[in-house]
Amino acid sequence: MSYTRYSRSEWASLPKYISQDSITHLPNLLSDIELDAFYIPLASFIGILYRNHLKCKADLQHFFNKETKAIPFLVGVAGSVSAGKSTFSESIAQLFEGLPGSPKTTIVSTDQFLYKNEILEARELKDLKGFPESYDWKNLLHTLQTIKSGKSTDVPIYSHETYDILPDETQHVESPDILIVEGINTLQVGINGEDLPSLFDISLYLDAEEEDLFSWFWTRILQFKEKAKEDPSSYYHAFKDMPEEQLHQMAKTVWDTINGKNLREHILPTKEKADIIVKKASDHTINEIQISETLL
Numbered sequence: 001m002s003y004t005r006y007s008r009s010e011w012a013s014l015p016k017y018i019s020q021d022s023i024t025h026l027p028n029l030l031s032d033i034e035l036d037a038f039y040i041p042l043a044s045f046i047g048i049l050y051r052n053h054l055k056c057k058a059d060l061q062h063f064f065n066k067e068t069k070a071i072p073f074l075v076g077v078a079g080s081v082s083a084g085k086s087t088f089s090e091s092i093a094q095l096f097e098g099l100p101g102s103p104k105t106t107i108v109s110t111d112q113f114l115y116k117n118e119i120l121e122a123r124e125l126k127d128l129k130g131f132p133e134s135y136d137w138k139n140l141l142h143t144l145q146t147i148k149s150g151k152s153t154d155v156p157i158y159s160h161e162t163y164d165i166l167p168d169e170t171q172h173v174e175s176p177d178i179l180i181v182e183g184i185n186t187l188q189v190g191i192n193g194e195d196l197p198s199l200f201d202i203s204l205y206l207d208a209e210e211e212d213l214f215s216w217f218w219t220r221i222l223q224f225k226e227k228a229k230e231d232p233s234s235y236y237h238a239f240k241d242m243p244e245e246q247l248h249q250m251a252k253t254v255w256d257t258i259n260g261k262n263l264r265e266h267i268l269p270t271k272e273k274a275d276i277i278v279k280k281a282s283d284h285t286i287n288e289i290q291i292s293e294t295l296l
């Protein structure tokens with residue numbers, strides 16, 4: 001795809017249809033400057049596409065003279081492990097609250113469709129978590145199609161802390177106005193040909209240098225380890241007394257043999273399927289935005 005590039009300052013000068021006052025919870029981790037320069041113009045831009053989606057639905061209702069069900073607007077967010085997809089998705093979901101009509105936004109992650117560790121182990125896929133064969137693609141596609149058709153459903157929950165699907169909990173998804181689907185494989189086609197990218201009204205890829213991605217991955221391990229000190233149910237509890245150097249070496253091996261390998265083989269090749277590519281700098285600020293020429 002061909003893209004139009006916006007530098008941070010060009011992007012920051014675009015119109016802002018959302019005011020910080022119209023949002024109840026401002027996203028954690030983001031400065032007012034970052035909200036103003038990047039996130040508010042982005043949410044305003046997606047807001048235009050969302051308004052078009054609503055208008056199209058209303059026009060079709062009029063055309064067919066038939067009451068039709070409201071269907072959600074689907075936003076896909078892709079990128080590497082640790083790129084910040086869930087943090088980014090929570091931030092834009094909070095900003096969507098400031099769009100006209102305060103659309104109800106729900107986030108699901110494709111992590112929620114990973115096979116349980118027990119199944120990954122039985123299929124010798126333990127070291128391929130995140131690779132295409134580690135997901136229940138049929139359930140993932142079926143669930144997204146169900147939500148997209150306006151029906152409610154229950155979705156499994158994945159915990160980074162226990163490093164597994166939670167055994168007895170589900171997320172109830174009840175016809176949102178906007179559904180954000182975030183995950184490393186949202187722009188991939190599944191192992192049985194499941195065409196996920198075609199479900200999205202708009203898709204984004206969070207891009208960053210691999211060196212930064214590893215550094216964020218490492219920082220997150222330290223955060224999980226700290227939280228796990230008093231929590232034996234956490235996967236990271238087992239590492240509480242491991243010398244930091246040894247843990248760092250382990251993280252490096254996991255990155256090189258699993259997450260980095262997955263990035264190069266399966267995630268990065270999907271970057272140019274995205275409508276919007278967002279480039280993050282090492283401090284998580286956004287320094288470049290590319291918009292597909294098919295949109296502008």
Ligand SMILES: Nc1ncnc2c1ncn2[C@@H]1O[C@H](COP(=O)(O)OP(=O)(O)OP(=O)(O)O)[C@@H](O)[C@H]1O
Pocket residue numbers: 029030079080081082083084085086087088111183184216217219220223283284285
């Ligand atoms: N804008 C930000 N500012 C500061 N820290 C951030 C920001 N975005 C993400 N992070 C940090 O980077 C790490 C990775 O972020 P996050 O967990 O959102 O990534 P992810 O892409 O959802 O990861 P995964 O694919 O493994 O689920 C976390 O420690 C998070 O706190």
Ligand SMILES: CC(C)(CO)[C@@H](O)C(=O)NCCC(=O)O
Pocket residue numbers: 081111129130131184254258259
């Ligand atoms: C759950 C995924 C696949 C993606 O979010 C990732 O965070 C993961 O757990 N990868 C497997 C290797 C590891 O980081 O332990």
